[in-house]
Structures are given as C-alpha cells and as structure tokens.
Amino acid sequence: MKLKITYMSGAGNTFTVVDNRNYNFPVDYYTVIAPILCGTLKENAVKTEGLLVVNKPHGDYAFSVDFFNPDGSFSMMCGNGGRCAVRFAIANDFIEIPKQDEDVIFKMAGGVYKANIISENVRLFFPPPIEIRKDIIVQIYNKKVKGTYVNVNSDHFVTNYEENPNLMEKSFDDFCIDTFASPIRFHEDFKPKGVNVNIYLIKSRKELWLRTYERGVEAETGACGTGALSTMLTALSKNEIELPVKIIPPSKSPLVVDVKGEFPDNIEYLVLEGNAEIKKVTEIEIPDNYKQIESLNT
Numbered sequence: 001m002k003l004k005i006t007y008m009s010g011a012g013n014t015f016t017v018v019d020n021r022n023y024n025f026p027v028d029y030y031t032v033i034a035p036i037l038c039g040t041l042k043e044n045a046v047k048t049e050g051l052l053v054v055n056k057p058h059g060d061y062a063f064s065v066d067f068f069n070p071d072g073s074f075s076m077m078c079g080n081g082g083r084c085a086v087r088f089a090i091a092n093d094f095i096e097i098p099k100q101d102e103d104v105i106f107k108m109a110g111g112v113y114k115a116n117i118i119s120e121n122v123r124l125f126f127p128p129p130i131e132i133r134k135d136i137i138v139q140i141y142n143k144k145v146k147g148t149y150v151n152v153n154s155d156h157f158v159t160n161y162e163e164n165p166n167l168m169e170k171s172f173d174d175f176c177i178d179t180f181a182s183p184i185r186f187h188e189d190f191k192p193k194g195v196n197v198n199i200y201l202i203k204s205r206k207e208l209w210l211r212t213y214e215r216g217v218e219a220e221t222g223a224c225g226t227g228a229l230s231t232m233l234t235a236l237s238k239n240e241i242e243l244p245v246k247i248i249p250p251s252k253s254p255l256v257v258d259v260k261g262e263f264p265d266n267i268e269y270l271v272l273e274g275n276a277e278i279k280k281v282t283e284i285e286i287p288d289n290y291k292q293i294e295s296l297n298t
Contacts (some may be wrong), residue, residue, distance in 0.1 A: 002283045005037060006088060007046060010080030010122075011274035012222030012251020014048040017088050020055045027053075031072045036286055038070035049214070049221045052081050054088055062095045064107040069216025076216075077109035077153035079225020079272045083122035086115045087276040109153055118273065124225070126152055126270040128261075132233055140183040141166075148237065149195070150230035152270065157184055158198040158227075158234040172201045172209060177220045181213035198227045200235065205242045208235060210249050223249035225272050232257040237264065244271070 006017040016037045018030075030037075030053050039045035051068040058064045065085040067078045086104050089095055098104055103114045116123045130151040138145050138157070143166055147159035161167055167175045181197035184190075194215045201209040210231050212224035228247040235241045236259065244258035253275060261268030 001286060001288055003037070003286050004281070004283050006281050007048065007279040008052075008084040008088060008277065009251075009253075009279055010084040010223065010225065010276045011253040011255050012249060013050075013080035013084075013224060014222060014279075015050050015052050015081055015084050016048045017052045017054065017084065019088075019092055020053050025053075027066055027074065030066065030068055031074055033286060034068040034072040035070060037284065040070045049217050050078055050081055052078075052085050052088070054085055054092075054094065057094065058107055061105055061107045061112065063089050065109075067109065069214070071216050071218070073216045075109060076155075077111065077126075077226060079124060079126070079152075079154075079229060080223055080274070080276070081225075082106075082108050082113055083115065083124050083225065083272070083274065083276045086117070086122050086124070087278065090117070091278060111153055120275050120277070121273050122276040123271060123273040126229060126272065128267040128269065129230075129233055132237065132264065134237060136189070138184055138187050138189055140180075140187070145184065148230075148234040149190075150233050152226050152229050152233075154226040154230075155190065155193060155195045156198055156227055156230035157190070157195045158200065158231050160235075160238075160240075161199050161201045164199075167199070172199075172211070177211050177213050181220075182218075185213060185215050185218075196224065196227055196230075198224070198231050200231045202235070202240055203248075205240070205245075207246045207248065208232075208241065210247050212249070220250065222251035223253065223255065223274075225255065225274075228255045228257050229270050229272055232259070233263075233270075 008015045034051045039047040053066040055064045133149040197213040212227040247255040255274040258271040
C-alpha cells in the first residue's frame with residue numbers, strides 16, 4: 001500500500017510526518033514501520049531522524065503526537081518534533097492558523113504542551129525539568145568524563161567540550177562524536193533506557209555551539225531540541241550563560257532557549273524556539289502486513 005508522508009525540518013532536525021487521521025494505525029504498527037519511514041533500510045532512501053504521527057483532536061487538545069526514533073523506540077519527548085508537528089497541523093487543517101502569540105495546545109509523550117507561531121518560527125513551551133543531577137562522573141576508555149544529567153521528558157547527559165582534554169586534540173567541529181558519545185549513551189549508569197549525549201562549546205555568554213548524539217538514531221543529528229534545553233540548564237547551573245541564549249547545532253540553524261521563573265527552584269516553564277518547515281510531500285510504498293514489515297527489519 002501507499003502511505004502519504006511529509007518530510008520536515010525543525011532547525012535542521014529532520015522528520016517523516018504522517019497524518020494518522022487518514023489511516024488510524026495503532027502505535028504498535030508505527031513501531032514496526034518506523035525504520036522504513038525513516039529510510040534506514042534502504043541505502044538510497046531519504047533518511048530522517050525521527051517519525052512523527054499526528055493524530056486527530058483529543059478532548060481539549062487540538063491534536064496528539066506520537067514520536068518514534070528510526071529504530072522504532074517510542075514514548076520520549078522530542079522538542080523539534082513537537083515544533084514541526086504544530087507547523088504540520090496548521091498546514092493540514094487540524095487547526096486554523098493561530099494569531100500571533102495564540103496558544104496551540106496538544107498532547108505528546110504523555111504530557112500537555114503549548115506552542116506559539118512567531119513568523120517562520122514555532123515557539124514551544126516545556127514544563128520545568130523533571131530532574132537535574134550535577135557532577136555526574138562516567139568512565140570511558142579509562143578516562144573520566146564529568147557532566148550533568150538532565151531529564152526534560154527526554155534523558156540527556158551534557159558535558160562541556162573544554163572540560164574534556166581528550167576531545168580538544170581536535171576542533172569542536174572535527175572530533176569524532178560517535179567514538180566519544182556511544183559508550184556514554186549505553187553506559188551502565190543510565191540503563192535501561194540510556195541517554196542522549198550532548199557536548200557544548202561556549203562562544204559567549206549569549207551563544208553556545210552544540211553537538212548531540214541521539215539514542216534511537218545512534219548517530220549525531222542536525223539539531224536536538226531537548227538537547228538544547230538540557231544544555232541551557234546545565235550551562236545556567238554553572239553560571240556560564242545569560243538568558244535567553246542562542247544554541248547553534250551542526251545544521252547552523254539557530255535555536256533560542258530560555259527559562260521563565262526563577263532558576264533553579266521556581267521554574268515556571270522552559271522555552272524552545274526555532275524554524276519548522278515542510279520540505280516535501282510524497283508517497284512511500286509499504287508492505288501490507290506486519291509479517292512482511294518484520295521480515296524487512298530483520
């Protein structure tokens with residue numbers, strides 16, 4: 001059968017998006033089919049960094065979103081994915097075009113989120129972080145790496161590039177993130193789920209550069225929204241930045257992040273803003289049943 005899909009980018013973080021009103025497929029189906037839709041099974045396929053399934057309005061919410069990594073893993077929050085889902089919902093008549101600063105309220109990853117449209121950007125509001133643990137030490141390759149664990153409904157380990165002399169043998173843009181991040185992502189201390197791994201470089205008190213290795217992608221991504229928020233919270237806890245701060249990911253498409261309220265004890269909400277755009281609408285051929293799909297995945 002043919003499935004209509006939309007390719008989107010949120011600050012360079014790429015997604016395959018499906019309007020599930022057309023299909024009403026269950027979550028289990030998308031868990032199996034995510035590798036196909038994200039292009040991981042064919043060498044010449046369009047590869048994306050996640051799958052967004054946008055579902056019909058639910059109760060008081062304009063729509064709900066299910067996010068899947070390319071490996072089919074599910075249930076975590078994706079900040080840039082949430083922002084793309086809002087842009088997609090407007091383009092596909094889930095909701096009317098909101099006025100400036102009018103809230104769009106939707107469900108995703110077990111939580112309720114709201115967003116605003118700011119010209120070409122989508123601004124997404126997060127609740128306060130679930131957990132921040134400073135001065136975490138993990139050992140890889142017989143060397144200690146110091147960082148911060150942050151949970152913003154997605155788990156992250158964050159470390160400063162300049163505090164890791166083994167990385168500084170090469171420039172920030174050139175060090176091998178896979179070699180450094182993979183053993184942290186799978187480290188015993190973060191089992192069973194593992195963590196996303198973020199390495200940041202301070203350019204000024206108003207700008208950070210960020211590289212993120214994402215679990216479920218098992219590679220560096222063009223950008224990571226929850227990684228940007230986690231990195232902001234880490235740098236803020238160390239008095240390295242002033243808010244709001246600009247985050248520059250590998251895509252070079254900036255994200256602006258902020259905290260409203262008093263950090264760290266009285267945070268009202270977190271802010272993630274950046275562009276979200278539709279790249280292409282097309283169709284993809286998928287097998288008609290689970291057994292055919294599972295045979296492709298093995």
